[in-house]
Amino acid sequence: MDNLLIDNIRRRNRTNTRLKYIIIAGAVITVVPIFLIVGNLALKGYRQINLAFFTEPAPDTFQAMMAASSGEVIPGGIANGLTGSLLMVIIASLVSIPLGLMTGVYLYENGTKRYASFIRSLTEILQGVPSIILGIIAYLWVVRNITRGYSALAGSTALTIMMLPLIIRSTEETMKMIPVTIREAAFALGTPYYKMIIKVLIPVSFSGLATGVLLALSRILGETAPLMLTALGSPSVSLDVTRPVSAVPLLIWDFYNDPNMVNLVWSASLFLMVFVLSMNLLSRSIASKHKYI
Amino acid sequence: MSDTHTTEPVLKIEGLSIAYEPGRYAVKDVSATVRRNSITAIMGPSGCGKSTLLRAMNRMHELYPNIETRGDILLDGKSIFPMSVIELRRKVGMVFQRPNPFPNMTIYENVVAGYSLNDIRLKKNQRDEIVENALRNVTLWDEVKEFLFRKGTFLSGGQQQRLCVARAIAFNPEVLLLDEPTSALDPIATSKIEDLLGELKKKYTIVLVTHNMSQAARISDDSMFMYLGELVEAGRTETLFTTPKDARTEAYLTGKFG
Numbered sequence A: 001m002d003n004l005l006i007d008n009i010r011r012r013n014r015t016n017t018r019l020k021y022i023i024i025a026g027a028v029i030t031v032v033p034i035f036l037i038v039g040n041l042a043l044k045g046y047r048q049i050n051l052a053f054f055t056e057p058a059p060d061t062f063q064a065m066m067a068a069s070s071g072e073v074i075p076g077g078i079a080n081g082l083t084g085s086l087l088m089v090i091i092a093s094l095v096s097i098p099l100g101l102m103t104g105v106y107l108y109e110n111g112t113k114r115y116a117s118f119i120r121s122l123t124e125i126l127q128g129v130p131s132i133i134l135g136i137i138a139y140l141w142v143v144r145n146i147t148r149g150y151s152a153l154a155g156s157t158a159l160t161i162m163m164l165p166l167i168i169r170s171t172e173e174t175m176k177m178i179p180v181t182i183r184e185a186a187f188a189l190g191t192p193y194y195k196m197i198i199k200v201l202i203p204v205s206f207s208g209l210a211t212g213v214l215l216a217l218s219r220i221l222g223e224t225a226p227l228m229l230t231a232l233g234s235p236s237v238s239l240d241v242t243r244p245v246s247a248v249p250l251l252i253w254d255f256y257n258d259p260n261m262v263n264l265v266w267s268a269s270l271f272l273m274v275f276v277l278s279m280n281l282l283s284r285s286i287a288s289k290h291k292y293i
Numbered sequence B: 001m002s003d004t005h006t007t008e009p010v011l012k013i014e015g016l017s018i019a020y021e022p023g024r025y026a027v028k029d030v031s032a033t034v035r036r037n038s039i040t041a042i043m044g045p046s047g048c049g050k051s052t053l054l055r056a057m058n059r060m061h062e063l064y065p066n067i068e069t070r071g072d073i074l075l076d077g078k079s080i081f082p083m084s085v086i087e088l089r090r091k092v093g094m095v096f097q098r099p100n101p102f103p104n105m106t107i108y109e110n111v112v113a114g115y116s117l118n119d120i121r122l123k124k125n126q127r128d129e130i131v132e133n134a135l136r137n138v139t140l141w142d143e144v145k146e147f148l149f150r151k152g153t154f155l156s157g158g159q160q161q162r163l164c165v166a167r168a169i170a171f172n173p174e175v176l177l178l179d180e181p182t183s184a185l186d187p188i189a190t191s192k193i194e195d196l197l198g199e200l201k202k203k204y205t206i207v208l209v210t211h212n213m214s215q216a217a218r219i220s221d222d223s224m225f226m227y228l229g230e231l232v233e234a235g236r237t238e239t240l241f242t243t244p245k246d247a248r249t250e251a252y253l254t255g256k257f258g
């Protein structure tokens, strides 16, 4: 009897140890590529990262060729891409963050009604649409009809349509985790409905909402395909929403297509990767700091 | 029995019926009174409509969209239904079964939440005073005065529940409604809450839903016994427990169902 028990425990311990190693191996397999990518990019791209990299627009082919042939650092940087990305992301955020939060709260509050489930299905479908198709839609709506040419506004439109479903879903999912008793506590104090939403639901779920928004942002920051059909790209810094602008991922594509600018591919990619990674880390730190539910 | 009628009751329930779905009544034609500065216990087996009746007293039952209410409830002689819910809920506060402090707020903020959520501006010294008074009244002050600015959720369950009582009385209500406030607590925390209610009835009128008969016997002055939505029997706790008039009350008190 005793021997059987000891045998049993031994077997369980062995299974336990084996599983532990499998889990560690899994973790290593996931983490190593990230370090390899960042390390590789850093090694190949660090030389280009200096002040000019952030303050000067992309060089033209001739400048790049001259530098490349004499083995110097390629002049210029990604300022036109940075400003273009920033411009489009800000416009997309101004529309999609409030609209997405409101729609998410609406869906949560009216979850079972028929038009709510209709909007929810629409959101789910939208989330699955390939981004290039959203680019084509923005092209048809904005490029053809509104700005009558490639423009930052068209790019923002495509990015807005991408961000919206992400924010709506994360908002609704976050709200679902708030216990009903918290709402009741607010109502029992006479709090009107809209104040309950603004002063209780949103602050209580702040970490989830912020995480959703930041993940949506980091998702669209790297989008290239829809911007090719909308923002097009621009060699100089421009803040005119009705004109074409560049974006960091568009620049990476441009650099890639010019054999003299390969070095800039690495540094621009390094920048984008580090930026998106820090957004993720930031969202994690916010999530843990303001986590109430 | 006689002095029940010497003072105007705080709450007067008249022919109250409540249905969550048309035709299915959770509370059936209930008429009752609640005396000032007393503890009234509402007892009965689970599902008999205790919570529904209690929540009607500050119109929390109206949160359900298809609810149907007939009859009336008078607070100090005036019907509560034409009142604004803000005004009503300031006069009739509520504490729930599970402690539910706002998780994003500090202990201090939780106590004055009724004011901040309704945009009622207070001076800092007024706020400090309300917080200290409310926390003293629920015997929590000495335990938390060092950490007023920590989150309320860091307290133990019993402390959280007392914080919720403090949040309700910070509004200085007339009536305090409690729906099984100790059912999620351990015996020590429970007895603290019970002692507290005995103190609080000097200032407030208390209506307490409980499925714990001995609790009702220990702390209440008046009792109501409900069964299947009906108010079977109501009266002084002592009378109701020693000489119940209705066979169903007797069956419940002797543990035949429930």
Ligand SMILES: Nc1ncnc2c1ncn2[C@@H]1O[C@H](COP(=O)(O)OP(=O)(O)O)[C@@H](O)[C@H]1O
Pocket (backbone or CB within 6 Å): B020, B021, B026, B044, B045, B046, B047, B048, B049, B050, B051, B052, B053, B064
């Ligand atoms: N939200 C609701 N929707 C439909 N029926 C409900 C709801 N809440 C309670 N009821 C029904 O009303 C009756 C009384 O419930 P309740 O007042 O919660 O009883 P108690 O508090 O005495 O356990 C029960 O039959 C219950 O099923």
Ligand SMILES: [Mg+2]
Pocket (backbone or CB within 6 Å): B050, B051, B052, B179
């Ligand atoms: Mg109940």
